[in-house]
Amino acid sequence: MxxxxxxxxxxxxxxxxxxxxxxxxxxxxxxxxxxxxxxxxxxxxxxxxxxxxxxxxxxxxxxxxxxxxxxxxxxxxxxxxxxxxxxxxxxxxxxxxxxxxxxxxxxxxxxxxxxxxxxxxxxxxxxxxxxxxxxxxxxxxxxxxxxxxxxxxxxxxxxxxxxxxxxxxxxxxxxxxxxxxxxxxxxxxxxxLLDYKSPGSEKAFAIPRGIVIVLGILACISFLVEGAVMDWSGVLLTEVKNMDIALAGTGYAIFSVAMLIMRLLGDKTVQFLGEQKTVIGGSIVTAAGFALVVVLDNLYLNAFAFILIGLGCANIVPVFYSLLKYQKGMPISAAVTSVTSLGYTGVILGPALLGFVAHGINISTVFELVALLLVIEAGIAKYVFCKLKM
Structure with a gap:
């Protein structure tokens, strides 16, 4: 059809x-x-x-x-x-x-x-x-x-x-x-694949503005979440939780599987919950997962916390991309470019900045800081949905 x-x-x-x-x-x-x-x-x-x-x-x-x-x-x-x-x-x-x-x-x-x-x-x-x-x-x-x-x-x-x-x-x-x-x-x-080209009258590259900047910042936080789990979960489990080095990769593995499963179910989930509840609720669930990883010392409870992180953050970034079709301030290709570029700073700079925090204070503070950023993300997302009148 x-x-x-x-x-x-x-x-x-x-x-x-x-x-x-x-x-x-x-x-x-x-x-x-x-x-x-x-x-x-x-x-x-x-x-x-x-x-x-x-x-x-x-x-x-x-x-x-x-x-x-x-x-x-x-x-x-x-x-x-x-x-x-x-x-x-x-x-x-x-x-x-x-x-x-x-x-x-x-x-x-x-x-x-x-x-x-x-x-x-x-x-x-x-x-x-x-x-x-x-x-x-x-x-x-x-x-x-x-x-x-x-x-x-x-x-x-x-x-x-x-x-x-x-x-x-x-x-x-x-x-x-x-x-x-x-x-x-x-x-x-x-x-x-679509043979879509931006109209010649539109700027191929435009400085991010309006709601696109906000979505890019939120994408940056979400990518930072993935970077934190990938780069620092093993250090937390072995150095803070005193688990065997053989278990260092379990946190990221559990997170990855949970995120994959939720993304496979994501389109129906977003359709059922709505974009706003998916983003705001997902941010809160992910923040709770990071908080639990810090306070819990049991292997199985830590596994549950990483499941929460994977399930919570899985559909946030896809929804941000979907929201771009509602904004009118930038051509769609320029808006996607802006959000991807801003979001990618979370991958490039995020793990390094978290490393300075871990070195200057401790690794647990890294996860507490990410949890705080996710709560902030939920608040900013509420503003975004109001702005877009979703």
């Missing part, structure tokens, strides 16, 4: 099941590639004999480059359209991941990772722009499920990499196989 919406530049675009599935795959593929690179990091560290601080600076090339190039993605979408930008990015990322498995020195890795980050940043913005337009034209909730496919891609890639690595497969061979899978999926689904 095709659904047509005669609205401005979107009047000639139709959305059906093929376009919806293509938008989901557009999220799956970058997640799959990212989890192809992640297991290679220890190999790179050992092969190049890198110290932890040098490795950290090397990995920062990805984040800084993505952050710099994200604002330019709007211009790419305006000139070439979502379809071409996503296809180009989803083609280059796996090819670069193969290259990352066999480079000779640290300088070649720095250049390749910077390029990898730039492509990832542009792909992230364009796939979210495509997703917002697809949801808008389809007239129903879709974004939570699309974001779930990023996590599915990560899980699928990590699982396949582990299976192949356990059979003593060469890392370059594994990366090449992963690359072939990505390119095959892109060949099947890429043709159904």
């Amino acid at each position: 095709q659904i047509n919406k005669p609205e401005n530049t979107l009047q000639n675009i139709s959305v059906g099941s093929k376009e919806i599935n293509a938008a989901r795959v557009a999220f799956f593929l970058p997640g799959f590639v990212i989890s192809t690179w992640a297991p290679m990091i220890p190999m790179v560290k050992a092969r190049l004999n890198l110290e932890a601080d040098v490795l950290g600076l090397l990995l920062l090339c990805i984040g800084i480059s993505a952050f710099i190039f994200m604002p330019l993605a709007g211009a790419l979408v305006q000139r070439f359209g979502c379809k071409k930008v996503v296809i180009t990015g989803a083609t280059l990322m796996p090819l670069i991941s193969v290259l990352l498995s066999c480079l000779p020195n640290i300088w070649s890795y720095a250049i390749a990772l910077a390029f990898f980050g730039a492509v990832m940043g542009a792909t992230d913005v364009s796939m979210n722009t495509n997703a917002v337009i697809v949801e808008r034209l389809a007239g129903r909730r879709l974004l939570s499920g699309m974001h779930a496919f990023w996590s599915i891609g990560c899980f699928a890639s990590a699982g396949l990499f582990s299976v192949l690595a356990s059979s003593s497969s060469n890392v370059t061979l594994i990366a090449t196989l992963h690359c072939a899978i990505v390119l095959a999926l892109l060949a099947v689904f890429g043709r159904h």
Whole structure:
């Protein structure tokens, strides 16, 4: 069934099941590639004999480059359209991941990772722009499920990499196989991505303003939540809760699974609860989870707290992207670019800033601070919904 919406530049675009599935795959593929690179990091560290601080600076090339190039993605979408930008990015990322498995020195890795980050940043913005337009034209909730496919891609890639690595497969061979899978999926689904371009009269890049700035700040807080769990939950469990080092990754694993499940159920959940209750209630539930992690010392109760964090925050960012269709102050591609760029500061700067807090005070304060930020987020979100008259 095709659904047509005669609205401005979107009047000639139709959305059906093929376009919806293509938008989901557009999220799956970058997640799959990212989890192809992640297991290679220890190999790179050992092969190049890198110290932890040098490795950290090397990995920062990805984040800084993505952050710099994200604002330019709007211009790419305006000139070439979502379809071409996503296809180009989803083609280059796996090819670069193969290259990352066999480079000779640290300088070649720095250049390749910077390029990898730039492509990832542009792909992230364009796939979210495509997703917002697809949801808008389809007239129903879709974004939570699309974001779930990023996590599915990560899980699928990590699982396949582990299976192949356990059979003593060469890392370059594994990366090449992963690359072939990505390119095959892109060949099947890429043709159904939207060929949406921002109107030539609209600015491809605009300084964030109005409610878009607020949504970007809220997205930053939400991304900071994910960064805090990923980077600091293991430290909290081992150093504060005195758990065995083997259990260091359990907090993030439980959080990730809970978030994936809730995102798969997210579109129906948001439809049932409404966007306002999903964001405000989710922020409060997530804050409660962070508070419980600090005060509870039992392994199973800590697991429950991480479940709350995953369930609470799962659908907040997808709803923020959905809300962009209500604002009138910026073109949709520029608004998506702004929210993604502002939100990404939570990934780039957040863990480092939390590290200074952990070093200057203690790790428990990090989680208490995040809980406070989430309560603030709930209050600001209330203002956003009033402003948009939801």
